[in-house]
Amino acid sequence: MSTPSKVSSKKKQSIQDMDGTASVTSISSISNALRLTVDRTIKSLKSKSRGKSTSYKNKKRGSSNRVKESKRKVSSSSNKKRNSDKKFQATWLESQKASRRNKRVFVIVLIFLWASVVITFLTKPWKRISRMKERKRQKKLSLENIKKSEQSHILLCRALIDLDSENLDEISNTMIIEEDRRVCLDRNNPHSSLLQIFTSSLVAQAAKHLKIEYRHKCNPRDTPRLSKSSAAASLYTSIQETLKSKLFSSVSVDKNTVKQLCYGCIQALGDEKQGNTFLSGPECILHPIITSKDTQTNEDNLSMMSASTKMLELILPHVTEILFESAEQWSLTTPDSMNMLRGTDEEKKTTTMIDPQKVEEAIIYLSCAREHNRKKDCDVHALPYYIYVKEIPSTVDEITILASTSCAGFSSSCSDYGRNMQKFLKEWYPRSKVNFEVSQTTAMSYSRMIRTSHLVCVVSSSCILPALVTEGDATLIESPTHYPWLPSFLNNVYIDHVTLLPSSTPVEYTRSVSKAFLIQDPKSRIDSCKEIRGRKGSWQMDLEFAKLNQYKLPCTGYAGAADANFQPSKGNIFRSPTTFKWVENVFPMCNVDYLTLDTLCASLDVMMISRIFILGDSLSLQMVQSLWKLLGHLDNYAGDQDSNASRRVQCPAPYDIDFEIAFTRNDRLMDVETGPQALDDKNCQYGYCWPFVERYKASPDRTLLIANTGAHSHEHSIFYDDFDTFVNLMDSFNRPNGEFSNT
Secondary structure, X not given: OHHHHHHHHHHHHHHHHHHHOOOOOOHHHHXXXXXXXXXXXXXXXXXXXXXXXXXXXXXXXXXXXXXXXXXXXXXXXXXXXXXXXXXXXXXXXXXXXXXXXXXXXXXXXHHHHXXXXXXXXXXXXXXXXXXXXXXXXXXXHOHHHOOOOOOHHHHHHHHHHHHOOOOHHHOOOOEEEEOOHHHHHOOOOHHHHXXXXXXXXXXXXXXHHHOEEEEOOOOOOOOOOOOOOHHHHHHOOXXXXXXXXXXXXXXXXXXXXXXXXXXXXXXXXHHXXXXXXXOOOOHHHHOOOOXXXXXXXXXXXXHHHHHHHHHHHHHHHHHHHHHHHHHHHHHXXXXXXXXXXXXXXXXXXXXXXXXXXXXXXXXXXXXXXXXXXXXXXXXXXXXXXXXXXXXXXXXXXXXXXXXXXXXXXXXXXXXXXXXXXXXXXXXXXXOOEEEEEEEOOHHHHHHHHHHOOEEEEOOOHHHHHHHHHOOOEEEEEOOOOOOXXXXXXXXXXXXXXXXEEOOOOOOEEHHHOOHHXXXXXXXXXXXXXXXXXXXXXXXXXXXXXXXXXXXXXXOOOHHHHHHHHOOOEOOEOOOHHHHEEEEEOOOHHHOOOOOOHHHHHHHHHHHOOOEEEXXXXXXXXXXXXXXXXXXXXXXXXXXOOOOEEEXXXXXXXXXXXXXXXXXXEEOOOOOOOOOOOOOOOOOOXXXXXXXXXXXXXXXXXXXXXXXXXXXXXXXXXXXXXXXXXXXXXXXXXXXXXXXXXXX
């Protein structure tokens, strides 16, 4: 501050002046000095007052400057906002101009397109008509206009029926109908899924002239799979996913026959409102079911069943080829089946993939009786154990009880039944390996069933197709409930490898099956016991039986030497070998009956057999001599050295028949022109063989042939060759009344 500095300087000067005048002693001097001091003090006070006023003014001036600065900043902010609003307004105006330009462009393009349509409409009216027809066709086939519940074969049937009457030249585009992906991935219902694909492919083949194409796209080569490793992918592969893309492209299908079946499918779809939910499925094409009691309707259904039988017969060779190719594809991608099993670690270690070329295997397939089941509805049928023993040869190397995923997953009793059966079969097949497995994939199940030597199916629709196409033999149970079309089909189409057991075969659900049901006796001794008898039992001494087993008069010669040399004693009345009989331990109905003339005549009368021809070595000669004595004859049948013999037997009343017992010695069952020329002439290398062919063929009578060989075969290979040659020889005779049995 400049003013205070001046005041301070003047103050210092006044003090110096006062010091200078301090020595003045005069009063005037003192008065002047005082006056000067007072004046100076007053001036100083006035100066200070002026300084304070100046400081206040300066402060007031600074406050005013700050207010002005604040107003200046507010004014600057207002200017910026004003400038921003101007910029926004300019941008908005620019966007409006651009929008108006775009609208003008859109209107110009729209006018151009409209002009093009008008020009096309005016210049080429036939194109407009063609487009209208195409739109009409698209509307008919549009999936949006059809219920989502309709399956692919129904869509194809509608297209075939609706478009078959149109002019083919007016159909320009190809209509493609693809299968529902859920059908491809369905691993619980393989039969219905395969039938769906086969049926749709068949209808599409009949409608190919209408440019309608069906694609199932189940194979991973056609549709990318989820990202999985190859092992994990094969673990969950369905049989549908192994099918090739084109199924029946080479099949010549009668369009009218398929249309007739399609009409039935669509009609059955309408009948579902009345509670019928089975007819409109793919079964309506390949095996429709007759349910109506109306005579006219039944006539129509019979006609449809005949057409369906022809369709199934037509495609069966192709289905066989397709499924074998699928089985081959699966086996190549998954050579090790151990990872495909669900079970104990011990089962996984002992189970390997079966090569049907090296091993004779039998498979028993367990599955839900009907597909599309919920857990509570999965009914698994159990069969008595004797059926498996009857249908599976005792020579098999391996038996696999194969349970489907739905069977083991939906029904706990299924696994229990399978494991109990495994224990039973291990006792009946001591030389065979018996496994219980749960298949994780239908591709594995179908591959194993198709390539096995022997297939036994419980009541299950899932086993039908493998049984019809398997390269081995198959056994099915007739079921009017689950597949009533099968007996009619097998009667009309010759499939010699399938055995259809009657519907009277005992069947029970696994959830309520009892031990008594499982080990029950066969219903027929004639049909079942010949495969069962003699496998599970014991020789037991029975003196009452021994009394019946003695000849009225001993046999003379070599065959009777043992009886002639026997000397009875107390406690040993009969020769020991004649006191034992065979007793069945499991199935007592199959016990051997004591042979009498009455029982033999009764059997021969029923079977209309009038000749028993016994062929074999010296053991066979002793058998025929024993038979002759057991029938009550007193004399011998023939001598020990006789190579050919024949005797007739007259049956007692009420059997008014007689029959011949003929014998020819031929140690190796070989077809020879002459017999041995001397006692030591082994004309068939290891034995003695006399001619039998012309003698066997000469009689037109229905004949029971009993052949025996093996004792003179020094190696297994010789026996195999002799036996195969003999069977082929007998088959070549083609005798309509011949019956064959071997011992």
